Amino acid sequence: MASTATQPDGGFKTYRRAPDLFRILCWVASGFTVFVLAWMIYEIAQQSAPAIQKFGPGFLFGEKWQPNREVFGVLPFLLGTIVSSFIAILLALPLGLAVAIFLSEDFLPPPVRQAIRFTVEMLAAIPSVVYGLWGIFVVIPIVQGFGQWAVVSFKGVPVLGTIFGGPAYGNSMLTASLVLALMILPTITAISRAALVAVPSTLREGSYALGATRWETILGVLLPTAAPGIVAATILGLGRAMGETMAVAMLIGNSSRMSGSLLAPGGTLAGLLANQFGEAAGLQIASLMYAALILMLLTLLVNLAGEFVLRYTMRKTAGIR
Amino acid sequence: MTIRSLATFGTLAASVLLGASAMAQQLSGAGASFPAPLYQRWAVEYNKANPSVQVNYQSVGSGAGIKQFTAGTVDFGASDAAMTDEEISKVSKGVVMLPATAGSIVIAYNLPGVKELKLSRDAYVGIFLGKITSWDDEIIKKDNPGVTLPSLPINVAYRSDGSGTTFVFTKHLSTISKEFADELGTDKSVDWPAGVGGKGNEGVTALIKQAPGTVGYVEYGYAANNGLAMASLQNKAGEFVAPNEASGAATLASVELPENLRIWPADPEGKADYPIVTFTWLLLFKDYDDAKADTLKAFVKWSLTDGQKLSAELGYIPLPEAVVTKTLAALDTVK
Numbered sequence: 001m002a003s004t005a006t007q008p009d010g011g012f013k014t015y016r017r018a019p020d021l022f023r024i025l026c027w028v029a030s031g032f033t034v035f036v037l038a039w040m041i042y043e044i045a046q047q048s049a050p051a052i053q054k055f056g057p058g059f060l061f062g063e064k065w066q067p068n069r070e071v072f073g074v075l076p077f078l079l080g081t082i083v084s085s086f087i088a089i090l091l092a093l094p095l096g097l098a099v100a101i102f103l104s105e106d107f108l109p110p111p112v113r114q115a116i117r118f119t120v121e122m123l124a125a126i127p128s129v130v131y132g133l134w135g136i137f138v139v140i141p142i143v144q145g146f147g148q149w150a151v152v153s154f155k156g157v158p159v160l161g162t163i164f165g166g167p168a169y170g171n172s173m174l175t176a177s178l179v180l181a182l183m184i185l186p187t188i189t190a191i192s193r194a195a196l197v198a199v200p201s202t203l204r205e206g207s208y209a210l211g212a213t214r215w216e217t218i219l220g221v222l223l224p225t226a227a228p229g230i231v232a233a234t235i236l237g238l239g240r241a242m243g244e245t246m247a248v249a250m251l252i253g254n255s256s257r258m259s260g261s262l263l264a265p266g267g268t269l270a271g272l273l274a275n276q277f278g279e280a281a282g283l284q285i286a287s288l289m290y291a292a293l294i295l296m297l298l299t300l301l302v303n304l305a306g307e308f309v310l311r312y313t314m315r316k317t318a319g320i321r
Numbered sequence: 322m323t324i325r326s327l328a329t330f331g332t333l334a335a336s337v338l339l340g341a342s343a344m345a346q347q348l349s350g351a352g353a354s355f356p357a358p359l360y361q362r363w364a365v366e367y368n369k370a371n372p373s374v375q376v377n378y379q380s381v382g383s384g385a386g387i388k389q390f391t392a393g394t395v396d397f398g399a400s401d402a403a404m405t406d407e408e409i410s411k412v413s414k415g416v417v418m419l420p421a422t423a424g425s426i427v428i429a430y431n432l433p434g435v436k437e438l439k440l441s442r443d444a445y446v447g448i449f450l451g452k453i454t455s456w457d458d459e460i461i462k463k464d465n466p467g468v469t470l471p472s473l474p475i476n477v478a479y480r481s482d483g484s485g486t487t488f489v490f491t492k493h494l495s496t497i498s499k500e501f502a503d504e505l506g507t508d509k510s511v512d513w514p515a516g517v518g519g520k521g522n523e524g525v526t527a528l529i530k531q532a533p534g535t536v537g538y539v540e541y542g543y544a545a546n547n548g549l550a551m552a553s554l555q556n557k558a559g560e561f562v563a564p565n566e567a568s569g570a571a572t573l574a575s576v577e578l579p580e581n582l583r584i585w586p587a588d589p590e591g592k593a594d595y596p597i598v599t600f601t602w603l604l605l606f607k608d609y610d611d612a613k614a615d616t617l618k619a620f621v622k623w624s625l626t627d628g629q630k631l632s633a634e635l636g637y638i639p640l641p642e643a644v645v646t647k648t649l650a651a652l653d654t655v656k
Contacts, residue, residue: 067483068508140531167474170532171517254481254518265517271481275520279384279483279509 041296048289059290065256065272067280072287074294076258080266081298084173084248085241087262088180093234095181096188101218103189104196117193124186132250135179140170140251147172147263165261171253174262179247184237191236195229196222227313235306239299245270269295345372346616351379352386352399353485354521355540356422356601359635360399363628367620374616383485384509390604396613397621398604401485402509403583415607417655418582419648420600421624423573423638425541426490427564427597429549431529432456432471438552439464439561445554446498448475448536450505451515456534464561471534477516478528478537483509486522489585489599490538496587497557497596541569542636556596557588568595569638578647598638608656621652 045052055062055072062073099120103113147168154160199222207217223230245268253265254275269291277288350360357380364376381389383400390398391412399421409416428445430438440448444461447453453460457472480487488509495502505511519525522543529535529549536552541564544551553563562568572594576586586598603621625648629639640648 064512066506066512067510068506136527136531144532167476169476169517171528249481249520250524254520255516256512257514275482275518276510278382281384 041293044289044293044296048286048293050283051286051290054283055287055290059287060294063258067276067284070283072283072290074269074272074291076256077267077269077272077291078294078298079258080173080252081242081268081270081295084177084180084252084266084268085238087173087177088184088241089234089238091178091181092185092188092237096185096233096237097192097230099185099189100192100196101222103193104222105214105218120186120189122186123182124190128183128244128246129250131179131183132247135175135247135251139175139178143172143175143178143263144168144170147174151263162260163262166259166264168263169253169265171251171265172263173252173266176248176252176266176268177262179251180241180244183244183247184241187240188233188237191233192226192230195226195233198229199225224317227317228310231306231310231313235303235310238302238306242295242299242302243270245274249274269298346374346613348374348376348397348613348617348620349379349395350376350386350397350399350603351381351389351395352604353383353401353601354380355401355424355485356399356637358542359422359628359632359637362631362635363620363624366628366631367623370623371619374620376620382483383488384483387604396609396617399601400604401599401601402488403600403602404604412606414609417605417607417651418602419605419621419625419651420578420582420640420644421603421621422629422632423569423598423600423640424636425564425569425595425598425638426486426493426538427541427544427549427551428536428554429526429529429539429544429551430536431531431533432473432550433533435468435470436550437465437468438550439555440552441555441561442497445552446494446501449477449479449494449513449538450501451477451513454515464555473534476532476535477513478525478535479513479516479518480510480521480525480538481518482520482524484521485509485599485601486538486540487511490597492585493587493597540636545636554596556592556594557590558592558594560592562593562595564595566633566638568593569598570641571595572598573638573641573644576641576644578644582648582651605652605655607654614656618652618655622649625649625652 051059051072059073060078061075062071063075064071064073065076066072099116102108103117108116147164147170150164151166151168154164203221203225204217207221212220248268249271252267252271254267254271255265256267257264259266273288273292276284280288357378360378364378368375378399383402386395386398387400387404387408389395391408393414403418404416428440432438440461441464444453444464447460454475455472456475457470462470488507491501491505491511492507495505495507505513516537517528519528519537522539525537525539526543526547526549529537529539530547539549541551543549551564553561555561571591572586572589575589575591575594576584578584583602584600589596589598605617605621609617625640625645629645632639
């Protein structure tokens with residue numbers, strides 16, 4: 001019998017009579033998760049085969065979506081997804097980070113901090129449809145008013161004239177992006193706050209001991225240390241924004257035309273699927289599945305990019321942590 | 322209570338419930354959302370008259386209804402676009418299509434202060450093609466002499482989801498305008514050149530109510546129940562007809578149903594006819610495996626006779642006598 005001192009688990013295995021049930025359970029659970037994902041991708045790819053054969057990569061650059069002519073192209077929706085998510089992150093990240101910093105420092109007494117924390121986390125519990133309804137009644141009139149002012153004020157101005165150009169719609173890219181920003185705010189705030197709170201207090205105290213002001217500490221020490229967590233929060237927020245269906249479909253105007261203006265209606269991949277899948281038949285179903293595949297690929301790319309940024313950030317801040 | 326008495330009670334309760342549900346006949350159907358309010362009302366009223374029959378209708382859309390009907394997961398289907406011959410050939414048990422009710426599709430608008438609007442054929446085709454972009458365009462003005470039209474831009478509202486309503490509306494527009502047929506064609510969802518999309522009749526109604534200057538197409542029932550202003554449309558005879566029960570009934574009265582009961586009066590010719598009217602069909606199998614056939618036939622027969630009295634209340638057009646006679650004859654072929 002081998003000496004227990006030379007075995008990696010200290011000889012535990014030789015004493016165990018029954019198979020390690022817990023380990024098997026963990027293997028089964030993780031295997032099942034991977035299997036379900038692989039199965040979903042397989043099913044979607046199989047259903048979209050006719051469309052992939054017919055359109056190939058040109059599907060990504062096609063600008064027309066005409067079910068009755070069997071002409072399908074998702075460029076307007078792809079751009080719509082990317083633009084709306086990007087603007088949502090642009091708005092939600094600074095705001096979420098600011099709230100997280102505020103909640104992790106002692107600017108406010110603890111009960112108030114708790115209350116704000118719970119409120120922000122409650123935002124995450126609101127169903128997507130309710131956000132859509134709220135957006136219809138509250139955000140659309142505001143954006144319409146702003147839009148009408150902006151079209152007139154920025155007429156002729158080089159860049160702003162295009163971004164805020166054309167007839168101002170209430171159901172527009174801007175409305176959808178604003179509501180999306182609100183929807184991903186709780187995710188970014190909660191995770192960033194946790195990352196900031198997890199910074200060891202020795203770093204904070206050390207920084208103050210060296211004579212740094214509060215803001216120098218926050219910006220120079222705490223944020224870089226918590227950077228990996230903040231990057232993770234951003235990736236999660238971006239993932240949610242890209243997949244968000246109901247609220248966006250209710251607010252974005254569902255148009256398959258591309259426009260350079262934020263005040264024009266647009267469309268997203270998720271919205272396209274939600275709207276057309278029920279009544280689709282034949283090649284349209286295959287094309288919708290192809291669009292679903294592209295959405296999954298896009299999310300995967302974003303997650304991969306996020307993973308790289310995360311690793312880079314962790315390497316760069318390894319010295320501090 | 323002891324375990325034993327609990328178990329006895331449980332068994333008794335279960336057997337009573339099982340017995341009761343075995344006595345109640347369940348009919349399930351799925352399909353178009355357009356007639357859903359009427360079908361669900363019929364289910365309730367029929368259940369009051371025949372407590373042992375429960376009809377359950379799910380409004381999932383014409384396409385999904387046809388899919389479920391073809392797969393045999395429901396007892397009957399419902400569709401605004403009936404079924405094409407290709408779809409019928411996929412159903413092994415055979416299909417009987419029965420027009421159950423009819424409705425008008427109206428062009429509703431939001432123009433504060435404008436209570437009456439007449440739209441000629443050129444006007445409404447131009448609006449939906451995106452060619453007419455302002456409310457004070459000459460083409461609209463010339464048919465509305467006494468009305469002050471504001472110089473608001475026209476905001477078109479269409480259906481973002483695939484829908485039988487869009488199918489019927491585009492069918493009519495394609496029939497009356499070659500340009501529309503070439504550019505957009507007929508389908509449950511088309512590539513509208515201008516405007517915003519809302520989901521369902523409710524979505525389009527909401528869009529119209531939201532912003533002044535919006536115009537869109539919805540079912541008559543939705544427009545009437547939500548207080549939307551409806552335009553009078555020019556029909557083939559050149560008359561401007563307002564959408565209401567009388568004009569819808571006039572269109573249906575002149576319709577000649579073919580053998581398979583599938584027809585769309587895409588451009589009716591009478592003077593008092595409202596131009597955009599559609600039937601909606603119930604889809605039944607030719608052969609039912611069990612005794613459900615008799616219960617279902619009784620329900621459909623009631624719907625085609627007594628049930629028609631409820632149509633007008635909910636904004637649908639009661640079927641004319643000639644249509645009911647032909648439909649009842651077709652219903653008899655269901656076994």
